[in-house]
Amino acid sequence: xxxxxxxxxxxxxxxxxxxxxMTAFILKxxxxxxxxxxxxxxGSIIVVLMFTPLQNIVTHVAVKLMFSVCMILISxxxxxxxxxxxxxxxxxxxxxxxxxxMFATHYFLRxxxxxANDTIQTLTTGLGDPVxxxxxxxxxxxxxxxxxxxxxTVETRKYRYDQLATITxxxxxxxxxxxxxxxSGNQLQDPITKTPVMIVEVERLREIxxxxxxHAMRSIENTQGWPTFxxxxxxxxxxxxxxxxxxxxxTTLMLAxxxxxxxxxxxxxxxxxxxxxxxxxxxxxxxxxxYACILHPKMLQSGTVTEHVS
Numbered sequence: 339x340x341x342x343x344x345x346x347x348x349x350x351x352x353x354x355x356x357x358x359x360m361t362a363f364i365l366k367x368x369x370x371x372x373x374x375x376x377x378x379x380x381g382s383i384i385v386v387l388m389f390t391p392l393q394n395i396v397t398h399v400a401v402k403l404m405f406s407v408c409m410i411l412i413s414x415x416x417x418x419x420x421x422x423x424x425x426x427x428x429x430x431x432x433x434x435x436x437x438x439x440m441f442a443t444h445y446f447l448r449x450x451x452x453x454a455n456d457t458i459q460t461l462t463t464g465l466g467d468p469v470x471x472x473x474x475x476x477x478x479x480x481x482x483x484x485x486x487x488x489x490x491t492v493e494t495r496k497y498r499y500d501q502l503a504t505i506t507x508x509x510x511x512x513x514x515x516x517x518x519x520x521x522s523g524n525q526l527q528d529p530i531t532k533t534p535v536m537i538v539e540v541e542r543l544r545e546i547x548x549x550x551x552x553h554a555m556r557s558i559e560n561t562q563g564w565p566t567f568x569x570x571x572x573x574x575x576x577x578x579x580x581x582x583x584x585x586x587x588x589t590t591l592m593l594a595x596x597x598x599x600x601x602x603x604x605x606x607x608x609x610x611x612x613x614x615x616x617x618x619x620x621x622x623x624x625x626x627x628x629y630a631c632i633l634h635p636k637m638l639q640s641g642t643v644t645e646h647v648s
Contacts, residue, residue: 354381357433502628517631518536519624519629524536534614534635535615536632537617537619537632542630555618558592578595593618594617609642
């Protein structure tokens with residue numbers, strides 16, 4: 339069988355470059371492309387040397403480690419030992435993970451051992467395993483794209499989890515516990531009293547508010563006017579109408595309720611506040627169900643710290 343060394347080298351060069359690219363992304367390193375090209379070129383030289391009398395030397399573990407160290411130094415430079423070790427470790431983890439994926443893909447796609455060997459020998463004509471080429475050309479870029487997307491999603495959710503709080507609301511004689519997001523972007527407040535407004539999914543309050551309030555909320559959204567209530571309702575004194583404007587929408591009205599108090603557990607501290615309103619919305623605030631309300635930051639700023647939770 340004829341072995342086309344230039345094709346095998348090109349395959350490994352592309353593989354090394356993509357490994358360095360993924361390492362830079364995972365660690366969020368700003369690396370010039372030309373540095374990674376040179377690093378990948380150096381790493382791919384070991385394949386060429388394996389077809390020379392130096393084969394026994396370049397296949398030694400210490401020599402392979404030396405090549406990896408040089409690839410990292412060329413691609414990322416050296417700033418301090420900790421950063422260098424982090425770059426090298428993530429590079430190896432990425433290499434093992436992707437290599438394992440290729441190994442699994444190869445054995446998943448082949449039907450029979452002898453058939454696979456015959457196919458590789460007759461179809462590649464010394465150009466390398468077609469599964470490897472397919473992985474580098476199609477699979478690896480796709481994996482890089484999915485990895486970026488997944489990392490961004492995880493980081494966004496991590497940020498949200500750092501801003502989550504547990505809030506216990508007292509309204510009349512009822513108590514309800516909700517998971518809320520402390521959002522600095524929520525600046526909604528009563529224009530007259532400047533009372534901060536937290537936004538709550540109305541469905542989460544169905545247990546403690548009457549159906550009359552839900553109808554009133556819908557009436558305000560539809561007519562943009564003050565709703566009507568029965569004469570004997572006790573909720574009128576708790577109701578506020580808050581004007582607000584969402585991004586890309588005109589100013590509209592929101593029905594809000596004045597609760598008795600709230601206890602907020604956030605960042606290992608327990609806050610107690612009475613100066614806030616509950617704005618009702620029928621919109622689902624979190625598609626993942628991480629939280630059911632959005633807290634106003636002033637609820638923490640004006641709240642009293644009652645306990646430090648370790």
